[in-house]
Amino acid sequence: MAFREYKIGARLFGVALGGSMIITLYLPTIDMTSVAATETSLRKQLSYGRIGGFSYEDPFLLGEGKPKTVVLTEDPVTGQQIETVEAYVYEPGIPFAGGINHPRVLGDGITDLSLEKGRISEADISAGAVFVVSRGSYQGETVNYIENVTATRGWKPEKVLSVAGDANTSYVGSGKIMFVKEGCWWCHTLLPEQTQDWQYFGVPPRLGDFNGESPTAFGSDRKAPDLLHVGSRNSSKEWMMMHFFNPRLVQPHSIMPRYDYMWGEKDASGNTIDFDAWGAAYNEYAKGESLYPPEVPEYAPNSQIRYLMDFILSLK
Amino acid sequence: MLKYLFAKNEDIPQGSAAIFFAFSSIVWFVVGTGLGSFNAAKLAFPDFVTGSELFSFGHMRQVHVLAVIFGWISMAFAMAMMYITPALGNTKLWSEKLGIWNCFLWNIGLSLGLTLLWAGITSGREYSDFPWVIDLYIAAFIALPLAINVWMTILKRRTQGIYTTNWFFGAGVFMVTIVFIVGNSPEWFNLTGLSEAYMTWWFAHNVLGLWITPIAAAIAYYTVPKVTGNPLYSHRIGHLHFWSVVVFYSTPAAHHLMSAPLPEWLKSFASVEGVLILVPAIAFVSNLILTMQGKWHMFVENVEIKFTITGVLMAIPLNMQGGFQQTRAINWYVHGTGWIVAHAHLALLGFSTFLEGAAVYYGIQTILRRKLYSLALANFHFWFLLIGFSIYWISMTIAGLIQGAGKIYEVPYIDVVIAEHPYMIARWVGGTLVFTGNLVWLYNMYMTARVGTEIPVGRLPHEMAYER
Numbered sequence: 001m002a003f004r005e006y007k008i009g010a011r012l013f014g015v016a017l018g019g020s021m022i023i024t025l026y027l028p029t030i031d032m033t034s035v036a037a038t039e040t041s042l043r044k045q046l047s048y049g050r051i052g053g054f055s056y057e058d059p060f061l062l063g064e065g066k067p068k069t070v071v072l073t074e075d076p077v078t079g080q081q082i083e084t085v086e087a088y089v090y091e092p093g094i095p096f097a098g099g100i101n102h103p104r105v106l107g108d109g110i111t112d113l114s115l116e117k118g119r120i121s122e123a124d125i126s127a128g129a130v131f132v133v134s135r136g137s138y139q140g141e142t143v144n145y146i147e148n149v150t151a152t153r154g155w156k157p158e159k160v161l162s163v164a165g166d167a168n169t170s171y172v173g174s175g176k177i178m179f180v181k182e183g184c185w186w187c188h189t190l191l192p193e194q195t196q197d198w199q200y201f202g203v204p205p206r207l208g209d210f211n212g213e214s215p216t217a218f219g220s221d222r223k224a225p226d227l228l229h230v231g232s233r234n235s236s237k238e239w240m241m242m243h244f245f246n247p248r249l250v251q252p253h254s255i256m257p258r259y260d261y262m263w264g265e266k267d268a269s270g271n272t273i274d275f276d277a278w279g280a281a282y283n284e285y286a287k288g289e290s291l292y293p294p295e296v297p298e299y300a301p302n303s304q305i306r307y308l309m310d311f312i313l314s315l316k
Numbered sequence: 317m318l319k320y321l322f323a324k325n326e327d328i329p330q331g332s333a334a335i336f337f338a339f340s341s342i343v344w345f346v347v348g349t350g351l352g353s354f355n356a357a358k359l360a361f362p363d364f365v366t367g368s369e370l371f372s373f374g375h376m377r378q379v380h381v382l383a384v385i386f387g388w389i390s391m392a393f394a395m396a397m398m399y400i401t402p403a404l405g406n407t408k409l410w411s412e413k414l415g416i417w418n419c420f421l422w423n424i425g426l427s428l429g430l431t432l433l434w435a436g437i438t439s440g441r442e443y444s445d446f447p448w449v450i451d452l453y454i455a456a457f458i459a460l461p462l463a464i465n466v467w468m469t470i471l472k473r474r475t476q477g478i479y480t481t482n483w484f485f486g487a488g489v490f491m492v493t494i495v496f497i498v499g500n501s502p503e504w505f506n507l508t509g510l511s512e513a514y515m516t517w518w519f520a521h522n523v524l525g526l527w528i529t530p531i532a533a534a535i536a537y538y539t540v541p542k543v544t545g546n547p548l549y550s551h552r553i554g555h556l557h558f559w560s561v562v563v564f565y566s567t568p569a570a571h572h573l574m575s576a577p578l579p580e581w582l583k584s585f586a587s588v589e590g591v592l593i594l595v596p597a598i599a600f601v602s603n604l605i606l607t608m609q610g611k612w613h614m615f616v617e618n619v620e621i622k623f624t625i626t627g628v629l630m631a632i633p634l635n636m637q638g639g640f641q642q643t644r645a646i647n648w649y650v651h652g653t654g655w656i657v658a659h660a661h662l663a664l665l666g667f668s669t670f671l672e673g674a675a676v677y678y679g680i681q682t683i684l685r686r687k688l689y690s691l692a693l694a695n696f697h698f699w700f701l702l703i704g705f706s707i708y709w710i711s712m713t714i715a716g717l718i719q720g721a722g723k724i725y726e727v728p729y730i731d732v733v734i735a736e737h738p739y740m741i742a743r744w745v746g747g748t749l750v751f752t753g754n755l756v757w758l759y760n761m762y763m764t765a766r767v768g769t770e771i772p773v774g775r776l777p778h779e780m781a782y783e784r
Contacts, residue, residue: 005477013487013562017494020566023585024518025498028570031579032510041509051506053440054447061436098508105508181436183374193575193723195648200726207510207577214508215440215516218576222652222719223359225729247362253734255362257372275367 036107037099037211039144042133045212046088046146047172047314050095052180052215057095061181063174063307065094069314070164077154085132087149087164091157092128098212099146100131105211106146109138113145120148128157166301175311178304180217182259188227189219190315202229224256231315240309245296246282262305268298321420325413330402331683333415335765337395338676340423342758344387345669349751351380356744360737370434378438378445379430385443385523386426386454389664392672393531394419397466397485399679400538404482405473414465421457425450439503441512443520448503455497463489480554484534487562491526495519514578518569524663525565525593532627532668533557533600535675539624540607543678543778544614549606557599564592571642575651583644590642597635604628618778619694620674626702627670634662649724654736655716658709665705665750673701673757680761681777686768691781693760700753707746715739 037045049066050057057065067090075082090096100120103111113136114120123129127150134147149155161169179185192201205228210216234240239250244262247254260275267273281294299305317336320328357364358373365371402409409415429450432438438445446454466489470482478486499519502512541548548554570578570586605628608614614621637659641650650656681688688694715736722732771777 012559016559016562017491017566020563021498024567024569024582025515028514028579028582029511031582032514035510045508053503054437059437059447061438098506180438180440181374182369182372183377183436185440186374186377189652191576193648193651194577195575196724196726200729204575205577207579209577210509210513212508214502214506214512216510216513217440218513218573220442220572220652221654221657222723223654224733251730253730253737255359255733255737255740257358257362257374258366259372261367261369261372279367 032207033105034107035208035211037105037110037144038206038208039133040205040209041211041213042099042106042110042144042146043086044209045097045099046131046133047170048176048213049090049097049173050101050214051098052173052176052213052217058177061177063171063177063304066171066173066177067091067094067097068161069170069172069310070160071168072160072164074163075153076156076159076163087155087160088131089157089160090123090125090129090131091161092126094128095125096123096129098214102212107208107211109141109143110145113138113143114147117152118145118147119151120146122151123148130155130157130160170310170314171307172311172314174307175309175314176217178262178308179311180215182262182308184227184308185217185219186221187219187223187256188225189222190216190226190228191218192226192228197226201226202232227312227315229315231313235313237309237313240312241299241305242296244305244309248286249293249296259305259308262303262308263297263299264303264305266300268300270300273297317416318420320413320416323413325411328412328416330408330412331399333409333412333419334395334398334679334683336416336419337391337398338680339761339765340419341388341391341395341672341676342754342761344383344391344426346751346754346758348380348384348388349747349754351376351383353744353747353751355380356740356747360740360744369436375434375436378442379434381443382433382445383426383430384664385528386429386458389528389668389672390458391419391422392676393488393527393535394422394462395679396531396535396538396672396675397462397489399683400535400675401466401469401482401485404479404538405469405475407469407472407474410465410468410472414461418458418461418465421461425453425457429454441503441516443523444500444503444516448500451496451500451503455493455500459489459493459496463493479537480548480551480558481534481538483554483558484530484537487558488527488531488534491562491566492523495522495526499523510576510578513576514570514573517572521569521572522566525568526561528664528668529565530558530561530596532671533631535671536600536604536624536628539620539671539674539678540604540628543618543620543624543776544608544611546607546609546611549603549609553599553603557596557603560592560596560599564589564595568593568642571647574642574644574647587643591639594635594639597631597639601628601631618781619688619691619698620678620778622698623670623674623677626698627667627674630662630666630670634659634667637662649720650716653716653719653723654712654739655720658712658716661705661712662709665701666709669701673697676761678777680764681768681771684765684768685771686764687771687777687780689760689763689766689768693756697753697757697760700749700756704746704749704751704753707749708743709746711739711742711746715743 047069099106129150192204194204242249244259246258247256284290285293429446568586568590570582571590
């Protein structure tokens with residue numbers, strides 16, 4: 001070989017690069033994969049579904065193949081009143097979240113309880129399943145775990161959806177896809193910083209807050225407020241709707257782009273939205289020629305903006 | 317150029333692959349900076365071009381970033397490798413045909429990948445935004461063929477030793493292939509959670525550290541001695557540079573996530589290693605500056621040296637920022653602000669672009685044996701790049717400090733946005749100057765290839781710069 005003069009160098013190079021990869025990849029991975037999932041990460045992964053970027057089930061990032069998040073106040077099987085519970089509904093064919101496919105990522109105790117008491121290994125993609133986050137005790141400690149309520153309580157996906165109704169159903173998983181596709185994370189971080197931010201943007205995430213989530217979409221360039229807890233700061237649907245349609249309606253100095261195209265062609269009552277007329281009326285308002293801005297159209301229940309709003313409002 | 321795709325390797329003129337890469341890279345640079353200027357306009361004037369998904373900021377931002385990294389910077393690197401590696405080995409490129417196919421597939425794959433990103437089809441991971449199918453394509457048809465061509469040319473060299481530039485080239489193509497495959501593996505194996513987030517930044521950091529920075533430096537190790545005629549000041553300092561890049565620059569990936577809940581030991585380790593990148597940086601800068609002894613007039617008179625030395629000098633603020641801004645003491649203030657954006661442009665548009673620009677200028681003239689069409693236009697290009705970049709860097713640094721202050725004093729966010737607005741306009745002006753300069757460059761290089769004065773055998777292009 002023509003590298004014979006470089007025998008020592010070539011080997012040292014291998015040692016250096018290999019050593020660097022052991023320290024920066026192998027050792028941290030041992031640490032990070034041994035962290036137990038927090039309740040936040042259980043809820044996040046269950047509501048986001050398998051993966052949040054390009055995937056088999058959703059190659060064009062339209063928000064397909066994602067679970068729905070519902071709020072239930074009655075038991076869908078018996079009809080009895082129950083304590084309000086957030087359930088994650090995977091209709092037949094929707095791929096499961098990371099922690100259901102690979103329970104090991106949930107961490108000690110949680111994996112065991114989810115498998116034994118939560119029976120998550122019995123969940124079947126072709127039949128669909130409903131999950132909730134429950135509390136149990138593991139070796140004397142209270143632990144959150146995932147419960148497959150289809151197996152434990154007989155809650156069927158279609159039944160749960162019909163009992164909850166559209167008003168109590170959020171497309172959080174599909175909304176996360178919109179967040180990724182529209183590049184919200186190029187300006188808004190999902191990462192309040194540990195050294196400050198507590199007062200304005202809330203508690204920074206903890207080590208176990210991400211198990212099973214993909215991608216985490218932290219964002220790196222904060223041209224705009226952090227959004228990790230935005231749903232706690234501002235839960236007004238009305239405000240969000242105006243802000244997404246044209247941010248200058250509610251915040252004149254905002255540099256956020258308009259997301260009016262996410263309304264699609266029709267509004268909630270099935271009428272075609274006339275964006276040109278809206279724009280003309282808005283320009284009049286912006287120039288001070290009219291007193292009030294035009295009304296923002298009500299969005300259709302299956303529009304992309306509904307997905308995105310459901311996701312943003314779920315960030316508590 | 318495409319006619320050579322199916323020609324016999326012996327029939328392809330030497331340097332064809334380099335020329336193909338050179339013009340591809342310039343075109344991508346024009347596209348990339350044009351997109352950058354457009355994006356900057358949207359940040360300054362949010363109602364500029366609205367109503368369409370395709371022209372929204374969130375769809376175009378990553379197209380700008382990846383067009384510049386994979387199109388301009390990496391293709392200019394490939395161009396430099398195609399002619400410098402054989403020249404330093406006193407031999408021919410191992411396979412011109414592989415080089416031409418490499419460039420052809422590179423352009424196709426990159427156009428495809430960027431189109432997908434533009435449509436919003438992304439993996440949602442910064443810097444590895446391409447869907448995993450495109451990642452596979454890049455590994456198989458972009459990184460690997462380039463690596464094979466460079467390695468085989470080095471192995472088939474007819475010199476006894478290997479010159480500094482070629483250590484970097486040989487190691488760089490190897491490291492970027494490994495980094496690319498390992499860094500994108502979370503998508504192939506659907507890794508999740510914090511490990512995935514960390515791997516994303518491991519990839520982003522190492523692409524900069526083990527590909528963009530060392531290869532740009534390697535180009536300077538060639539152009540400065542070649543054009544000035546001075547031998548490299550010290551090969552031993554070159555050794556120090558090479559080994560410290562491999563050891564120190566491959567480890568601080570976690571400093572990109574200093575404010576994320578990573579294990580604390582990892583952050584501390586990354587932070588210390590991050591300061592140590594000053595070792596390769598100081599070795600590199602001092603070596604090149606000392607090589608210039610007695611030839612400083614060329615910094616003014618010669619286009620290639622002007623570009624190269626400007627790039628080398630920019631490595632000083634670049635590494636001073638880079639080494640220290642990632643320590644906890646400073647990072648908490650600047651993390652996530654425009655300061656970092658300014659720093660990233662200092663690395664890619666300042667340091668790296670100026671070094672590669674020199675390689676492209678020099679390579680096109682030597683391979684085609686044609687003198688530069690217009691020295692005036694080249695100087696115009698230089699000053700537009702430098703002034704445009706400086707406006708950009710200064711305005712974004714100031715904007716970053718404002719954001720940082722707003723962040724730590726928890727000022728209502730909208731006040732920060734208002735305070736930043738003038739700097740956003742300045743950023744757009746700077747970016748547009750860079751874009752304009754590049755249009756001029758494309759014209760100048762096209763005319764050089766078409767009508768540039770032929771260089772007689774035995775003369776070097778830069779010797780004839782002031783001859784009529």
